Structures are given as C-alpha cells and as structure tokens.
Amino acid sequence: MFALFFTALFLGFIFNAAPGAVFAETIRQGIRGGFKGALAVQIGSLVGDALWAVLGLTGVGLLLQWDLLRLPIGLAGVLYLLWLAGDAWQEANKEFSIKLAPTNTYSKKALRSGILLSITNPQNIAYWAALGSAMGAIGVSDPTVSHNLIFFTGFMVASFLWSFVCAGLVTQVFQRSQRDWTRLTYRACAIAFLLLAFSSLRNLWSSYVAPQDSVQPPAIHSEP
Template identity: 60%
Template sequence: MIALFVSAFVLGLIFNAAPGAVFAETIRQGVRGGYRAALLVQIGSLAGDALWAVLGLVGVGLLLQAESLRVPVGIAGTAYLLWLSIDSWRASSVEFGGQVDVSKVQKGALRAGVMLSVTNPQNVAYWASLGSAMGAVGVHSPTAAHYAIFFAGFMVSSFVWAFICAALVARVFRNASAGWAKLTYRACAIALLLLALSSLRDLVSASSAQNKKVSVVVHRGTV
C-alpha cells in the first residue's frame, strides 16, 4: 500500500507540474494578486482534479466512454482557454493603471482554477488510463482500498504542489514593475492561445480517427 501511495504521489506531482493552462493562469493571477491569488488558482484546480478522480475511481461509466466524453469537455476547455487568452491580452493594456481590487482578483482566480481543471480533457485521459497505472505498480486486481490509497496519494501531492507553485510564482513576480507585468500578461495570453489551438488540433485529430474507425466497422459490416 505504501508503494501505491508513493507512486500516486509521484504521478500527481508529474501531472500537476507539467506546464499547461493552470500554470499559465497561476502566473497571470499571481502577477496581479500575489501569493494568495496564485494559490487560489491552484486550490481551485484541485476541485476539478478531485471530480475527475472520483468519476474515474467509482467507475460510474462515464470514463468507460472516454472518447465521447473527451469531445464536449475539449470543446468547453478550448473555448475557455480562448476567452482567458483574450481577457489576458486585453487586461495587459488596462490592468495596471490603477488600484487592484484584491478580493475580486482572488474570486476570479479560484473560479479560473476550477474551470480550467474541470474542462481539461487531459484529466479524462489520465483517469481513463488508471488501470494501466495500477498495473505498473503490481496491482492487477484493485480493490476499493487500492483506489482510496491512489486517490489519497494523488490529492496529497496536488495539495503540496499548490503551495509550492504559488510560492515560486509569488517570489519571482512579487516585485514586478508595471512594464514587466504587462509583458507577462501578454506572454500568458499567447501561451493560453497556443494551448487552445493545441487542444483544438487534438480534438480534430481524435474526431478524424474516430470517424475512420466507424467507417472501417461499417465497411466490414457490409462486406
């Protein structure tokens, strides 16, 4: 059980530390609202992680149809990434001229973290492949206890990473000048746009592959 917990903890760190939309949004909010805003993005993302984890672990059937689920989730995620990209670019021109409403920033940071995690199609793929992850550490017939240990390890590592990431962002950007903050916002806008385009490309590729499979099945059925 200890080995399973450690494996889940390490996998959670890898999953959360990988550069992506949540990390870009953590930087964007951290520049504007400091450590607490950056932390709230990370904490908000834990809600989405927990949601997908529970769906995957209890086996409600949704993740057994990962391909059909990934498309609507991917579309929602792409649309939200595009909105954040536009909002970040727009804010880079007007955000730093006056006093920042910290409470408003923090509420927006928490909401963004939740939305980005819930609409992240990578979460679908990750938890749909849970069986492979279990098998890699020698658990070929997982029980409820195994799932609980895996979930605990993943969420503990995600919680730890939230504080580490927020602290790093706050330390790097806490003394940022207005000019540097604007540049950071625009860099985040570009990063979010590229992530949205990448997500869209993956959706198109997945849809094309699925259509080919359907065509092959139909063709075989008519032969």
C-alpha cells in the first residue's frame, strides 16, 4: 500500500510539473493577482484533475467510450485556448500598473480558468486511461476500491502540494518584474496558448480525420 501511495505521489508531481496551458495561465494570473491569483489557477485545475481521476479509476471512461468523449472535449479545449490567447494579447496592449488588486476579481477569474483548462484538457483522459499499467508495474494487477482510493489520495496530495509550490515560484519570479517585462510575459503566454491550441487541433485531426483519409477502398478485380 505504501508503494502504491508513493507511486501515485511521484506520478502526481510529474503530471502537474509538466509545462502546459495551466502553467501559462498561472503565470498570467500571478502577475496581476499575486500569490492568490496564481494559487487560484492551480486549485481550480484540481477540480478537473479530480474529475478525470475518478472517471479513470472507476472505469466510467470505458463506458463513455474514449474516442467519442475526447473529440468534443478536445474541441472545447481548443476554443478556450484560442480565447485565452486573444485575451492575454489584449491585456498586454493595455496600460496598467503592476499592483495587486484590492478585490478578489483576479482570484475568481483565475479559479474559473484553472477549472476550464483542466476539464477541457484531452491529455487528462489519455493519462488516466493508461494508469492501469502503472499499477501493474508495482504488482497491482487487479485493483480494488481500496487500491483506487490510495492511488487517488496520493495523486491529489501531490497536486495540492504542487499548487502552493508553483504559485510561490511564479509569484517570486514573475510578479516582481518591471512593466516592459510583464508585457513581454503576457505576449509570451498568448503565443503559448495559441501554439497549444494548434497542437491540440493537430492531434485531434491526426486521431479522427487522418486515419479515415488513409483508408483505401478495396481493389476491384475484373473477371478475365
């Protein structure tokens, strides 16, 4: 059981530390909202992580059929990334002072962004669909409810701890930057969102459209 917990803990840190849309949004919101803004994005992403973890560990994903589920979620994720790219670019062009907001405006917006980015990330589906091999590697070939609960607990503990670590790092590195550097960071985030959107769209195209185009009709042999 301890091996299972620490395996989930390790995989949780790897999963959350991988750079992606959530990290870019953490930087963007952390510049304006400080530690609370950055943390709100990370905490919001835990909602989506927990959702996909429950679906993956309980086997509900198999009942929903992965291919049918990934397409609409992937398209929603692409649209949201494109919206974030445009929003970040517009924010970079505005005149603003780098001061923390006295209200919870940025925290609420950051929390909502974290939730949507995590829920609409099709990579979460693939990640949890492949976790059976991770359990099998440590001798859990037929996981029970207790195994799933331990794995889920380890993963969420890692995700929760990483939320504070990431928010703290982002605040220390980016929030104290000068105005020109902040604008450049916002534009970099916008480009990152745009590239991630195109990458997701390309993956969807190769998964659903390209295989159908590559199917050749059977050859028709004429009678001699």
